[in-house]
Amino acid sequence: MDVIFGRNKKEQLEPVRAQVTGRIPSWLQGTLLRNGPGMHTVGETRYNHWFDGLALLHSFTIRDGEVYYRSKYLRSDTYNANTKANRIVVSEFGTMAHPDPCKNIFSKAFSYLSHTIPDFTDNCLINIMKCGEDFYATTETNYIRKINPQTLETLEKVDYRNYVAVNLATSHPHYDAAGNVLNMGTSIMDKGKTKYVIFKIPATVPEDAKGKNPLKHIEVFGSITSRSLLSPSYYHSFGVTENYIVFLEQPFKLDILKMSTAYIRGVNWASCLAFHREDKTYIHIVDQRTGKPVPTKFYADPMVVFHHVNAYEEDGCLVFDVIAYEDGSLYQLFYLANLNQDFEENSRLTSIPTLRRFAVPLDVDKNAxxxxxxxxxxxxxxxxxxxxxxRVYCQPELLYEGLELPRINYAHNGKPYRYVFAAEVHWSPIPTKILKYDILTKSSLKWGQEHCWPAEPLFVPMPGAKDEDDGIILSAIVSTDPQKLPFLLVLDAKSFTELARASIDAEVHLDLHGLFIPDADGDAREQAPSQEQPDRVPDCHVAPWT
Ligand SMILES: CC1=C(/C=C/C(C)=C/C=C/C(C)=C/C=O)C(C)(C)CCC1
Ligand SMILES: [Fe+2]
Structure with a gap:
């Protein structure tokens, strides 16, 4: 297992043509672009945690029934500093590097606590975000990295703090119908307050002397004051409906005092994160039209949520679905020391991730x-x-047990929906199957094969789709059998039957998240994949964030 998780992956800079068996639908033209950790040792030094790995971008370009694969490490400042020093010099989630050039802030006086929030890594390994016409690799710190989605080249480093006062931001933004980005970030001890900030990055902006930069037009349209100044909740995603934002202030918290001394104590960021099982989960609902939180104090039992699945409004209620755990032990399992040969024993989850549906009334009858x-x-x-x-105490409906990395047909984001596509996981955090869960009939369809570890399944709608599941599922499959090549799996989303697979004679890493960029009607097809394509991203005829 160490081989699959901990071994450094080789980049595939030149596109390699895959061996396709079956038939890829002719309408499927575009690029599946994904991100995840690919390098866990630098020189003699080793990261402790799988989430620390240096970001490796990879793409599967689907054109006229053929698939071309390429991959490239994100040339972040972190990557460059590590490579130059031939050792890990920048701290990550589970590894504190010494000395870390980003931490020179600690040589300054500790006069104001807000000044002790360190400069974080720009190793953006989690997801890809589309912002106007630009694409960014994202993580959860204040940095994002612009990339060229065709060549996978690394472009500018962007500090969110230049545009909006956040020290951390999620790697799971939402998009509205116009393509505007909605995201949340945490502002720590700014003007004596710790807040969760909701902001919008517009998709279309006027051009200035330096071109178009949507980030310059960020609009903060709401915020939630943290219950605690020095221990804000950690969160990995949030939910949206047509009119509201759903934010869970969960009892999985960052300890800012611990963080401010972590470097001098020589401990990692992960040790500053703790689950408080005696605490509650507070449910905040913010009206997007006014930026104001709904005044009712909704709460639920303690839980840890990484992924929101979807949310929508129905008959005066807000319904939201999440993948929830009983505690914060998931992140513990991804220490590379646990992902070794004795993986089966060392990495048992203490709680199974479950799909839970919550419902909160938007207007609570005072006389109830x-x-x-x-x-x-x-x-x-x-x-x-x-x-x-x-106060209102919320108890969820348990919909399904044993799933993670949820995706939906994004045309239904914020709206009533029926299907969840996800990876099946039970007591181990490693997915062995992919799953289609039908919320209406409470039934599921699965795809799995021996030795196959699937990535997050991504839904792409077919042109003129009528049903929510009219389309295909894409998932990159990594094999634990060294004899078997990795492949891109194409499933019919309705029947969950295999339409095609494209075997890739190159290394493919286990990744986290990504998106599909459809080709504009045929314009990119003329180009041979090995030729450099223009920087311009084709206009999309279906939502680019699906
Ligand atoms: C570096 C760093 C962080 C990084 C967190 C990461 C990298 C989380 C990855 C989560 C994933 C991949 C979850 C999957 O479900 C924090 C804790 C935000 C803050 C301190 C600095
Ligand atoms: Fe995620």
């Missing part, structure tokens, strides 16, 4: 009896029990 259920939806058994002082 204490103890009564104020959710009256026929579609769910989720409950919200009225308590004293504007």
């Amino acid at each position: 009896e204490v103890g009564s259920n104020v959710v009256k939806l026929a579609s769910t058994t989720a409950r919200a029990l009225k308590e004293k002082d504007d």
Whole structure:
């Protein structure tokens, strides 16, 4: 297993043509662009955690039934500094580097705590974000890295803090119908306050002397004050509906005091993150139209959520679905020391990730009896029990057990929907199957094969799609059998049957997240894949973030 997780992956700079068996639908033209950790040792030094690995971008370009694969390490400042020093010199989530050039802030006086928030890594390994016409590799710090989605070249380093006061931002932004980005970030101790900030990056902006930069036009349209100044919640994603934002202030918290002394104590960032099982999960609903939070104090039992699946409004209620854990142990499992030969014993989850549906009333009847259920939806058994002082205790409906890396048909984001595509995981964090869960019938379809580890399944709608599942699923499959090549799997999203697979004679790494960039009607098809393509990203005829 160490081989799969911990071994450094070779870049595939020249596009390699895959061996396709089956038939890729002719309408499927575009590039699946994904991100994930690919290098875990530099010189003699080794990262401790899988999430520390240096970002390796890879793409599968699908053109006229053929697939071309390429990969390239993100040339972040972190990558360059490590490579130059031939050892790890920049700290990551699970590895504190000494000395870290980013941490020279500690040589300054500790006069104001806000000055002790260190400069973080720009090793953007988690996801890809589309912002106007630009694409960025993302992580959870204040940095994002512009990339060329065709050549995978690394472009500018962007510091969110130049545009919006956040020290951390999620790698899971949302997009509205116009392509505007909605994201959230944490602003730590700014003007004596710690807040969760909701911001919008517009898709289209006027051109100035330096061209178009949507980031210059970021609009903060709401914020939530953290319950605690020095221990804000950690969060990996959030939910949106047509009119609201759903934010879970969960009892999985960052300890800012610990973070400010982590470097001098020689401990990693991960050790500054703790689950407080005695605490609650606070559910914040912010009205996008006013930027104001709904005044009712919704809360639920302690849980840890990394991925929101979807959210929508129904009959005066807001319904939201999340993948939840009973504790924060998931991140513990990804220490590379646990992902070794004795992997099966060392990396058992202490709680299975479950799909839970919550429902909260948007307007709570002040006269409702204490103890009564104020959710009256026929579609769910989720409950919200009225308590004293504007408090409402929410109990979810358990929909499915054992899934992670959820995706949906993004045309249904923020709206009622029926299908969740995900990786199946049970007591181990490693997916062995991909799954289509039908929320309406509570049934599921699966795809799996011996020795195959699937990546997050991504849904691409077919042109003129009518049903929510009219389209295909793409997933990169890595094999634990050294004899078997990795491949891009193409499934029919309706029946979950295999349409095609494209075997790749190159190294393919286990990745995290990404997006599909459809070709504009045929314009990029003329180009041989080995030729450099223009920087311009083709206009998309379906949502580019699907
Ligand atoms: C470096 C760094 C961070 C990095 C977190 C990362 C890299 C999280 C990755 C999460 C993933 C991949 C989750 C998958 O479900 C923090 C804790 C935000 C803050 C301190 C500095
Ligand atoms: Fe994620």
